[in-house]
Amino acid sequence: MTITVLPLDTPGLGDRTYIAHDGEVALVVDPQRDYDRVLGIAEAAGVRITHVFESHIHNDYVTGGLELARQVGARYLLNADDPVFFERTGVSDGDVVEVGARMRVRVLLTPGHTHTHLSFALEADGESVAVFTGGSLLYGSTGRPDLLGPDHTDTLAHAQWHSAQRLAAELPDETAVYPTHGFGSFCSATQSGGTASTIGQEKLANPALTTDEARYVDDLLAGLDAYPAYYAHMGPANSAGPGEADLSLPTEAEPAELRRRIEAGEWVVDLRNRTAFAAGHVGGTVNFGLDGQFVTYLAWLMPWGTPVTLLGETAEDVAEAQRELVRVGIDRPAAMATG
Known part of the structure; x- marks a missing residue:
């Protein structure tokens, strides 16, 4: 064999x-x-x-x-x-x-x-x-x-x-x-x-x-x-010695909570591709699409330790982003929203 x-x-x-x-x-x-x-x-x-x-x-x-x-x-x-x-x-x-x-x-x-x-x-x-x-x-x-x-x-x-x-x-x-x-x-x-x-x-x-x-x-x-x-x-x-990664989805955030997080200086990340983001997005959000080297550039540019909220078209998009984030030690997003 x-x-x-x-x-x-x-x-x-x-x-x-x-x-x-x-x-x-x-x-x-x-x-x-x-x-x-x-x-x-x-x-x-x-x-x-x-x-x-x-x-x-x-x-x-x-x-x-x-x-x-x-x-x-x-x-x-x-x-x-x-x-x-x-x-x-x-x-x-x-x-x-x-x-x-x-x-x-x-x-x-x-x-x-x-x-x-x-x-x-x-x-x-x-x-x-x-x-x-x-x-x-x-x-x-x-x-x-x-x-x-x-x-x-x-x-x-x-x-x-x-x-x-x-x-x-x-x-x-x-x-x-x-x-x-x-x-x-x-x-x-x-x-x-x-x-x-x-x-x-x-x-x-x-x-x-x-x-x-x-x-x-x-x-x-x-x-x-x-x-x-x-x-x-x-x-x-x-x-x-890294511990176990928690890949369970974060809690859902209502629009008012998203606005509060943006105004507090937290990062609310739109996971759609740049064309969709350019066509319309929530004011104050930042765009790191899952179609590129998402986690490399997000983790590079984001102040380390800043709470992250993920916006995806589907829960599957959020789960994919979360999986990439744990790979660089960003273990738990603060919240998520879909739709």
Whole structure:
């Protein structure tokens, strides 16, 4: 029986979660906060999740890894050097983790996106299958090195080049590459293209593998742009240990309450597309349509901690927006209205 790797896209954030299984047991890499989607995939495949791996303390979303592992009774694995405030299985460079009878995961220290970033090389029956590279080696790019602040950026940029070189040197060309970032995520140093790749393909096209260290670092640093302000809150939330997300709908607000919230300076967000909003809307509302990168730009522009009320054409629209919001730690909208 072959090993199956199933990607789970979160387009609003430009990220992917992965579920790998052998038909009986499964491992999960970098799950989003709303991990019920992961449970649905595992149930459909008829497999049991035994291990949840975290490549790094994420800066662009709140992880669902801890709560997923707790719910299914799986081991939750992340770098032993990450300073966190919850129980987990700490792993280090060179560790090998057995997953079921056939899968083995080799832990590789690949700093660059963070100092303690890990990649996970998956083998089955002694053959290299895949490497889950998180924010290290992306498709045609790498993770950005500046999210921990300017004091760390230069060191991490150099480390990112060495990490990419290590992956290329230690893994066979046919090894499939599965990054977490790079599908529109601001965690990517440059916008990376493609939806699949291998170590061999990256050797031909990835700047971290086709240019020397000095040139790569210079180009990488010159190309960095702004990133969302809410990133500052994601690392602390993930280190503290995020709790269960509450996806139950908020209470309905009457028109008078909406007006009161607007006049109080709260954010009342119209979820319709921009054409519908331009044709007519409630005065004082702001428009972040669900048809774009809704949560990235709302969380970026909104003062952190401001109460949010969601206006959708249907309750399903509100539920979709709420699901995206919990992914970045905005857990409970103040109210909702539909129609």
